[in-house]
Amino acid sequence: MYKSEQLAQHLRRLIENGSWPVHTRLPSLREQAEISGFSLMTVMNAYQDLEAQGLIYSKEKSGYFVAENAKTQIPQSATIVSLNPKIEINSLVFKYLKSIQSKDIVPFGSAFPDHHLLTPSKLLQVVSQMARDQKSYDQTTNLPPGNLALRKIIAQRYCMQGIPTDADDIVITSGGLDALNLSLQALTRPGDYILLQQTTFYGAWQAAERLGLKVITLPEHAKYGFDLEAFEQVIQHYPIKVCWFMLNAQNPIGFTVSDEIKYKIAKLLHEHKIYLIEDDVYEELFYGMHKPLSMKYFDRGNLVLHCSSFSKTLGAGFRVGWVYAGKYSEQIQHLQLMSTISANALIQNALVEFVSSHHYEKHLRLLRRRLEKNKKRFAQYLKQHLGQCCEIYNFPSGYFLWIKLPLHISSLELYQKLIIKHISLAPSPLFNVLETNQHYIRLNCSFEWTSRIQDALDQFIQSILNFP
Template sequence: MKRYEKFADQIAELIRSGMLTPGEKVPSVRHASRTYGVSPSTVFQAYYLLEDRGLIQARARSGYFVRELARHSLAEPETSAQAAQTTEVDVSELVFSVLGSLKDPHTVPFGSAFPSPQLFPLPRLARSMAHALRDMPAHAVITDMTSGNPDLRRQIALRYMVAGVRLPLDELVITNGALEALNLCLQTVTSPGDLVAIEAPAFYATLQVLERLKLKAVEIPVNPREGIDLEVLAERLANLPIKACWFMSSLQNPLGASMSDSKKQALYELLQQRQVPLIEDDVYAELYYGAQPPKPVKSFDRDGLVMHCGSFSKSLAPGYRVGWVAGGRYAEQISRLKLMTTISPSVPAQAAIADYLQHGGYDRHLRKLRHALETQQGAMLASAARHFPAGTRVTRPSGGYFLWFEFPEQVDSLQLFQLALAQGISLAPGPIFSATRRFRNCARLNHGHPWDAQSEQAMELIGRILASF
């Protein structure tokens, strides 16, 4: 990381934390150079970078100012309302009809679940693949199936260690993406008919998996800034035979909520006391915007109660289908279940990622990726403030590539979805994120693609449709 990048990150942190507010002047080059002990050219380069990332803007002859997103900005939504105590899940048909509509590559992909593949180092990964396959002994195609590529396992464990989680290597099970990991975890700790606590709104695949395994959902409300409502959870745990929790404690999909460290610890203590296992879906862990990576609940785990699921699909290698779970006390059962269903993720894909993690510059790529996503978030927030009706609320996640919009009451997002799609724009309507088909007037929009004139037009068009309700 170059000096000007480090300095840019310092300033960005001041903006993020509110020390520098929208519209406020950023220190002059001379002043900054003196105060922070860096050369004027470093400051210049840092300011250019921050301008590029949409955090500050130059005004002729006046210097740089923090961008005034805030002035036009929309309010944040409240904590989601409480639902019935338990719910049979039946949302798959709706989800598939929405997903099916996303196939056309000419559609503006606000409904997509993935960021743009352009943001990933695919050519560098291809080199890692060639390198790894050249060096791989023939027997590895067989032996690496059972427990995974050993280098990849070590690299993943190393990243846990750097994040402050000490992990015995044999807790790690390499899987076909995080979704397989989550499926395996849930099957390991539940039987058909059991109750599982999930977030509301929740990632729609969570609902589909529950439906498939004939599990019942106990929906816990989520605050867009602070995450799940621990009081409601405690009450539910006390009164219902909940067999497992499936939560995203950081950058929750779709709200983008991240729990604080102390709240994560409190969640762990609550579950530990009742010995209810936590399936922690942490696939956006690497996509935080700030200086500090969020801690997983897993970092507080003393007795292997937390199954922590991660993936390279959202941070490095979409389509390679390599994820994992740090399975705690359930690791061996999870591993066996995997051997009975898919045996193993692709051995070459594992080897390519292992090589990239060792030689490819993962952390450098991640910094670029985070900056791109943060810039694009700013662009979408600003665009929404310009085009969406007053009374619209929107989240402000500190990472990831989703915004959650709460539109005025009269908006029906399923209708909005159909009308926008007819104009070549996709979005993810609120009801697919709920077992009870709530969030009728909400939608998730993806800002994982480079922002351009087409994106801006699409927002304007959605705005017009919204106004027609």
């Protein structure tokens, strides 16, 4: 436990047992440092944690005071996390991504599907043809908000899902993460409260840390994926400015939230005037005939900024994303011109040609079938060999399995043990900053079954069964 957490727990007990009544002024940062023996930074982090939990509040030039609702607690399931310099999620993610770059590594830890399933030959033909045409490189027509023809095609796809959309609502970005980051930056200011799922894509943690935001986390519901009751209580208790949720083929766990729950989430967002940044980059990787609805479908009052990308269906080489920005379109464009400027002009033009044809839908259908087949085989093999000691979460979409390890096994230690053997996997500290939730891994199961894949899986299985 960090020193700031120890101090925060001690101060919390003083508040809860009545030693410090409501509106009592806390010792100043310097006074608390002298009393406790901790550094000023540690004291500041502890005070910020207590403030994020609603136990204390600050007055400019006056200090910190005990809040009126200090004894009103969020249910235990709604764990609260305040990002601070001690968490260092960016450093962890950087080291992890650097460690899995080698082509010699079996990429069970990759966030992308097997590249052999992506980049259809027809798309490569389109790129090759356009590469010989100088007009395809004209960046001026592809600057923010992006290629008009591509925006029209994306808008048409929204309309086909029952979401009225105009090309002016869409801003093309340099991938899904760029769309998410720009949206969060447009909607927040340092010190704002945002709500994340407790276990979520590490890009959300990185963005919150970079922008200096206060983070509240929402636990997953064991049955439904999304804990609606905890969500309602959190937004009633805290001044949440923005939510960042992934509700379709959620990364890393894999669940898809039902349309009924999505409708109720949208209703609560509307009642409390809270914005939602919807991370929906896996929206096309569903199984079966029916594509799950996005939160944008249920949006009331233009509170949802829907973000998606072509990179999970066409590969990392086609890292072009977009955000349904609506009234925030111009603001996001301004931010874009100060950072990534625009997505690759040649790729935008190639996507116009490819996505507007029947080839894209044919590719998506084939991709879904192959992902479903590959994931099923992985799940059966792992359940056969690890079913007695591990809990395997297998949901009907995407290409990830989420695996709960025996409690004596640290997912980070398991990753470190296997990366030496050139096998990668994604440990739960990338997705959840709580020390009590570090016994899970995310496994990419998009790969065709080969002797190399089976051998790597066998090593993974033996590392768990023989873990010291």
